[in-house]
Amino acid sequence: MSLDLAGLSLGPELTDVMQRLTQVGAELQRLIARNGIDGDLGASAGTNAGGDGQKALDVLADEAFMAALRDSAVAYYASEEQDDILTYGDGSLALAIDPLDGSSNIDVNVSIGTIFSIYPKAETAEASFLRPGSEQLAAGYMIFGPQCSLIATFGQGVLQWVLDPNTGRFERLADLPPMAPETSEFAINASNKRHWPAPIQAFIDHLIAGADGPRGRNFNMRWIASLVAETHRILKRGGVFLYPGDSRRGYERGRLRHLYECAPIAFVVTQAGGAATDGYHPILDAIPDSLHARTPFVFGTAPKVRRIARYHDHPEEAALIPDEELHR
């Protein structure tokens, strides 16, 4: 057993799938730690279904998860790296996966990860995934960094584990406490500012104006370009993340994938007391119209996410809403 699930009643199928996911995760952490010794995991390796360039590690991770899950309770496997859904056995689960998130960081030794989302199998392969994220049974991510952590939710709060490099086993830590309601950090790729919609421009302008602007206090910015690392920081110390749609060709719905990235992160974040929207509507209520569909994505401390929604109605007034009023 690579994962300590003592005391959790997940049922045999979900338990087995979690064990298999974490076995692969432990192996990926080991391979990543040796990057450069036997080969270059950041080398280019083609293009995936969504049109993104693939790195060697994207392909290797996808193949490792496919191999590990082929004879499991996963009946349908949908991956960011595959054109179509793969049909396996007749188990009861459907798994969506971003096998390697944060690919641009592989060759610079910055945290990357795997994001997973598990649904009960539906009538058809497509119907198993093109549904609201609120129907997820489980979701989470592994982060390959200074520590290899697993963060997961099964719908009752957020659980965390750390991989013990001495034993190869994920040891459970105390459950994550609810996210901090008061924070001053935001994360966005500011190089795209000129392409953003007006409400996002206004929100960020007001944060950057700091104590001299309508918000009347200073804020701090972080951008790692690795969704798992950004999520991990925000879960641990609060803040807000934005990847809005923008006017660049192909970015009208942002960059991130609804099924493989946004729905699972939204499930985790809302279970931690945060919120996740497309800027306005909750992500967990939305139904993606295709496997690789993208969505604008805003998540983090709930009052901040609510304030961003208010910027879509009344940008100038939104800056002046007292924080307490957004703590509903």
Ligand SMILES: O=P(O)(O)OC[C@H]1O[C@](O)(COP(=O)(O)O)[C@@H](O)[C@@H]1O
């Ligand atoms: O390079 P950009 O446009 O800032 O985008 C960074 C975002 O893209 C991603 O790397 C996309 O994920 P993949 O690496 O799985 O394609 C996110 O992890 C990150 O938040």
Ligand SMILES: [Mg+2]
């Ligand atoms: Mg990703």
Ligand SMILES: [Mg+2]
């Ligand atoms: Mg990826």
